Amino acid sequence: MLTLTIGILAHVDAGKTSLTERLLFEAGVIGHLGSVDGGDTQTDSMELERRRGITIKSAVVAFTTGGRRVTLVDTPGHSDFIAEVERALRVLDGAVLVVSAVEGIQAQTRILMRTLTRLGIPVLVFVNKIDRMGAQEGPLLDALRAKLSPRCVALSTVTGLGTAQAKPSPLPFGEELAEALADDDRFLTAYVAGEVSEEDYRGALVRQVGLGTVHPVLFGSAITGAGVGELVTAVRELFPARTRDDAGPLDxxxxxxxxxxxxxxxxxxxxxxxxxxxxxxxxxxxxxxxxxxxxxxxxxxxxxxxxxxxxxxxxxxxxxxxxxxxxxxxxxxxxxxGSPEHLPARGFFAPPSLETVVHPVDPDQGVALYAALERLSEQDPFIGIRRRGHEVSVRLYGEVQKEVVRSTLAEEFGVDVRFEESRTLYVERLSGIGTAMRNPAPDERVYFWATVGLRVEPAAPGSGVGYALAVELGSLPLAFHRAIEETVYETLRHGPRGWEVIDCLVTLTHTRFYPPLSTAGDFRGMTSIVLREAVRRAGTRVHEPVNAFEAEVPTAAVSAVLRKLVELRAVPGEPIVRGAVCTVAGTIPAASVHELEQALPALTQGEGVFVSEFGEYRPR
Missing domain, CATH: 2.40.30.10 (Translation factors)
Structure with missing residues (x-):
């Protein structure tokens, strides 16, 4: 049997969960169609998902079509849950990107497409809601080519657009598709010779889709089922499948x-x-x-x-x-x-740029709260937990995610919480080199039977925290070395100014143990003291996250948008005017992104599109 794992991706409210439900119904997996509004879909299983009508956690379902087993991953559409999408992308053979024929291309749609293209993941675009009033075809195709990829090529057209009778019909292969397939040498040779056949078109289309360079566009409606059969056929015939077998080592x-x-x-x-x-x-x-x-x-x-x-x-x-x-x-x-071959080197999307302090409503539930947050961080590693004394903070992408965390803590763990106002998540970088060393001091009230010397120095941006030895590995029992290294990473989560210290190299320069008195706990305690002293001597500077952005706005609104950008400490580049549309790119502090997104509709009469992604950390 051939197998295929695909993802359904979209901006929120484009209809991807409804599409998943329709696909399962058409494949005979379910006997009746659930609805997002009714809260009875197969893939929105969390109570909160059913109440809000949004996907929060990725869900998995499978069906068989034409001798292929298709495993489908339904992913969240809201930008606050982009981490769930990232994890799904790592296992996909192809993706169906859902776009609403009414609302059109949203900022999140562009971010998703940009990422899929960068990763070379095959993409089919499904234009949903063709039965809705205000649905578009020609203008939407133009927007897909302009904003997602010039190689978005329609395989169908629509009759009865914007009515309950809307129905797609296949387009014959022609010049538009030929132009998109021009990079395929085999096809181009046949086309130039005037001997191109339908099989040539189809073969080149399969090859180019598999390479992630051409993106077929199909129209339909998840609610009425129009065009869904054609989508299933395209998934089956165009996405690269693999043989289900046990050949090779486990990976x-x-x-x-x-x-x-x-x-x-x-x-x-x-x-x-x-x-x-x-x-x-x-x-x-x-x-x-x-x-x-x-x-x-x-x-x-x-x-x-x-x-x-x-x-x-x-x-x-x-x-x-x-x-x-x-x-x-x-x-x-x-x-x-089984194998380390596909270990990720880094994430596809920006890390969270917000942090909020969380308190239990009942002060006696502090321990239960921390345990519950640790459980949640297992499910979403981006929910980084920081603890300073009795204060616990978590990292978040946005306010919707905060509400989800609150509801999950209450419903699954029985812990009611309140949040402080979200704040930007800053980091610290070393200003110079610092060294420190300490020996046991029995005359002090608290001392440790351990000698530890450390040197800290700045490393290249984006390199993370490195740890090295300038002593012989055999100078300590392995358990003591492990205790030192683990404590280094833990201690650097809280720099002198209260933020995580990043992009530095920590080197163990001196060490000694005192048998039979020394324990791993002694080395943990001494390492924390020495490292904090070395970092203090090196000095740190606070840096803020800065996003790279691109905004498309009506030319008439560009002056107002530029004023707002400058007000929010953005650094815009030279505007590029193309007819009635102006594109502005530049950088903007992550802390200002939400305010700009809120202001943009009023500044542009709802015509502005804003896309941003993490760029770098800059000194405050």
Missing amino acids: ATVFKIERGRAGEKVAYTRVRSGSLGPRRPFPFYRRENDGTVVDLAGRASAVRVYEHGATPVEGTALAGDVARVWGLKDVRIGDQL
């Missing part, structure tokens, strides 16, 4: 973690090669913050494979399968089972 990616009813970890895994079955030992690998790869060992106690619908069945996962795996108590999102 699998963990892209999601949740907790089972008994509190056990459940890992969602996509298998690339080999097989994954219960009670078989295997290595798995993780890339730490300093870039080093850690080799661990695991054994699955149970494996359930997605074959038909949203409920997986007991079995052995083969190449191409998506499975839920039990028994890996130390596993984390991003881990690679």
